[in-house]
Amino acid sequence: MLLGLLLLSMICISSWNMSIPTKRACDACHRRKVRCNSHQPCGNCSQAGLSCTYDAIPQKKGPKGSRAKVISELRETQKQTDLAQASQSRRSSTSPPSSPKYGRASDLLTRELVESCTEFFFVHMYPTMPVLYRAQLQQAVAEMGHSVESYSLVTSLCAFMLIQPGIMLKNSPILDGAPGSATNPKLGSFLMEEAVRVRKGYDYIENPSITTCITSFFLFGCCFGLHKHNSGWLHLREATALAQILGMQDESSYAFDNVIENSRKRRLFWLLFVTERAYALQKHRPLTLHATIGLPTLDQDSSLAGFIHLVNLYRPFDDNFIGLWNKSRTDCSPFTLAHLQQQLTEALPTFLNTTESQAADLRTSQQWLRTMVWQLSITNGFLSSNSPDTSMTFRFPIEIAKDLVAVTTQFSIQSMEVHGIGLIEKVFDVACTLIDVMSCVLVPSSPHPYEPGPQEYLNQLLTLISTLRGGESRYLPLIMTKIRDTLPTILSALPPDLAKKMASNGADKSQHEGTPSSTGSSPYSTPPILPYYPLA
Incomplete structure (x- = not known):
């Protein structure tokens, strides 16, 4: 009888223990190895600002780690999850089919x-x-x-x-x-x-x-x-x-x-061939690509005519020229540079069967490249005021500016603006060279009383720079500072509207955007010209 009562009491105690719910640490407390009160949410999660869940499958105990590190990991994981969910909820029908795991820009790349x-x-x-x-x-x-x-x-x-x-x-x-x-x-x-x-x-x-x-x-x-x-x-x-x-x-x-x-x-x-050469001239970089394959054909796309003209413009600027340009070679000759100037002059036909934007890029690039070759000529002391070859005289940048003004006035502003900063920088470089020549060479205002002279060409280039992109590029204040430092006397000869626009942009802007001279903002540093060369 006593034995039966004992067995019955043991069974009752066991049943009562089984009916009591077992306390279990939430996922975050278990991960942090701290005591959990098993509430929903528990006190620890409420204090730490964590989501309190009981989703993890209990596993064997392991070595304890840094609780501060663990809580940081938990917060970061939950933050990323919340951001992904918020990004997904903000998506609209205008968004492209991009996945949240790829794009933080999903709300902007519509x-x-x-x-x-x-x-x-x-x-x-x-x-x-x-x-x-x-x-x-x-x-x-x-x-x-x-x-x-x-x-x-x-x-x-x-x-x-x-x-x-x-x-x-x-x-x-x-x-x-x-x-x-x-x-x-x-x-x-x-x-x-x-x-x-x-x-x-x-x-x-x-x-x-x-x-x-x-x-x-x-x-x-x-x-x-x-x-x-x-x-x-x-x-x-x-x-x-x-x-x-x-x-x-x-x-x-x-x-x-x-x-x-x-x-x-x-x-x-x-x-890439053309881009690398243009950038090598602008920033004195070496080349990696060479003309080792055939050009594209016009069989399937007639619009490639302008592209092929562009390739032919830059093709003569090979390793030999870039080596001279970067001063890694010294075997330069006046004949080579004069021949290159001739190649550039004949590189483009009188009439281009291209789009207007292509023509704007081609004509501007042609005059800019002629300026680059002239820069190398003066660096090596090959120029003369009485040379029979105009490209080997001190006056040549005036001829380049004249040609650039003549071609750019034929194009719409939009056809030039689509080429971005690159085209503005090329116009800027030509204008800077013209200013240097005007400041160091005795230049007559005009060979004929009714024909434009260097001052008029400069005014036209300044107007173009101030017009492209609304004059918001950094080149307008840079060239204004260059004029003040190099040739302040021409400021009074600027048209009133242009002078007002340039003054409103201010030269102070150049102080935090680049050096106010062709050395820092231009692809080259204008070589020294002995002052007051008379021009025949």
Whole structure:
């Protein structure tokens, strides 16, 4: 009897223990190895500002770690989760099919923005940069949600369009100035950083493609427009290196792809070829690409005529010239430079069968390159006031300015603005050289009383610089400071409207944007000219 009562009491106690709910630490307290009161939420989570959950499956105890480090990890994880959920909830039907794991810019890279930048590229930029096809870009847009490569291409393209040519946006979420501003550097810079960040998510260097090479080129263009020349140089070198890894410099490599792919590769190679040479002249950089393959043909795209003219303009600037330009060689001869000037003069036909924007780029680049060769001539002491070859005289920059004014007055402002900072800088360089010549050489006002002279050419170039992008570039205050330091007497000869506009921009702006002379802002430093050479 006593034994039966004992057994019964043990069974009751066991049943009572089983009915009591077992206390369990929440996920956060378990992770932090602290005592939990098992409330919902528990006291620890309420105090630390953490979400209190009981989702984790209990595991064996392990070694204790730093509680401060653990709580930081928990907060960061939950913060990222909350941000992803908030970003997803803000998405609207206007957003492109991009995935939250790719894009912090999902709220800014709207479908409207992508379509606007795409259309702007093919209408205005394609003739100069014929490396994308509409169908391929549309496919990249469709693949943005699951392809890091496509997302990076589209994002870098939009960034490039916003920074360099300065596409107008009616409703931009981020603007430095008022809506309708000629440029959108803040939005473009944000998208550029997004493309760089996302592209790190895959090994594009070990697995390169034409798309990744084009993306690097667009990133270079962004940095150039933002005056981030160290970053720009790295992106340009990356693009040329990827092109060489893909074998674009080898003519035999074009025998293995289809016609369309070969055409795109060939155009991309020559685009990088031209860009590298222009940048080598602007920033004294070495070359990596050489004219080792054939030019694109006009069989499938007649608009390539202007692009081929551009290649031929830069083709004479080989390793020999760049070596002389960078002072790594000294075997320069006046005959070589005179011949190069002749090549540049004959490089373009009188009538160009191109678009207006192509013609603007070609004509401006031609006069700028003539200025570069003249700079090398004066550096090596080859100039003479009585030389029978005009290009080898001190007066030649006046002739260049005259020709540049004659061609630029034929073009609309929009056809020149689409080329961004690069074209403005070229006009600036020609104007700076003209100012130096006017300050150091006895220049008659005009050979004939009713013909324009150097002062009139300078006024025209200053007006152009003050008009492009509304004069908002840094070059107007820079050239104003150069005039004040080099040739202050010509300030009184400026037209009243131009003088007022230049004064309103102010030279003080140049103090934080660059050196107020051709040395810091121009691709070259004007060599010293002995003062007061008489011109015959």
